[in-house]
Amino acid sequence: MASIRDIKRRIKSVDSTSQITKAMKLVATAKMQKAKQNLEATRPFFNKMQATIASIVNRSNGIIHPYLTERKVKNTMYIVMASDRGLAGGYNVNISKFAYNHMSDKNNVKLITIGKKAKDYFNRRNFNIYDSYLGISENPKYFYAAKIGETILDLYKKQEIDEVYLAYTSFKSTINQEPMIIKILPVDVSKFEEVNEIDNTDIMNYEPSEEGVLNYVIPKYISSIIYGAMVEAAASEQGARMTAMDSATENAEDIISKLTLQYNRARQADITQEISEIVAGAEALN
């Protein structure tokens, strides 16, 4: 059995760990609140964007646009969003694994990763990483989304990639985040949520032209969908970290209470032994 001093030392070390995890939980909670506000602020932009594209496509009879038409798929691009830092429970592994399982042939996959953890995960598995972004996952900026959007549209135009998937963690609630994969190129209008609300009979004019507007709006849409995913992933990261740190703190408390019990028992055993020694000694004298 461990000595009293050993137990005491363990209690102290577990206690300081629990203080750290508790502090990290508080930080994650505060950051998540901010990320959640951000998330609510981005939604209207994104929804309106979808509605506009859907309405242009629906009103114009069978417009043919390279960004909207499927073609034979040779190369696929995946954009995977994870975080730079760990200690977020299963957050990073879940999304990386989810994307990994979705890929059919490793050799035809190009990757853009956001966050160090995603980069490491796919690097270890010898994937072809086209580009990686570090240090932006916690605090997403539209600028980076636009840059990524530009990159993939350029590759798509050059036929170096034929479809693009976006893997991110969707923020359902504070305690529930779900890995998701969506196809962002070619754009599939029929999957848009708002599509049913649009009245096809409305007249709409376009300036300079339907095609001109689409040419302009689709890249914007791609950037906005990437930005939206970045913001969701940021909120999810903090949510996951918060939950992970919360259970770590709880576990630490469990361990401390077990150790304290052990400590008290050991102490009691010591005292009992001492007393019986004294009693035995006293008896021997008589």
Place this chain on the structure above:
Amino acid sequence: MKMNLQIITPDKKFFDEEVDRIVFKTTEGDIGILPNHEPLTTIISIGYIKIKQEEKERKASLIGGFAEIQPDKVTILADAAEWPHEIDRSRAEAAKRRAEERLAKKSAEIDRARAETALKRALVRLEISQYSDK
């Protein structure tokens, strides 16, 4: 007769109120919108928007994006929009200088286009920042 004007940027809802008249710059030129305008979707270039509400007229920068115009409602999705007091003058001036330096050097075509839009953005911001908000 009034119409509803919404200006939405990626990070926030910039404006959502009833207005009398607006003027902004599209890729085809300046356009003025009064209530009951015919439906129109158009692309916004780098410029500003003038918003008239009763006696008040306000100006804000409006950089890139597109507008969907309905008779009773105008929705603008912009890359960026700022009121004069929100503009950081020193930052805009620095951006202007940077763009001018890049334009002075002769480099690849794509860099030139980018520098030109950066310069335009900076100039619009500098111009708008001179107006008051009221």
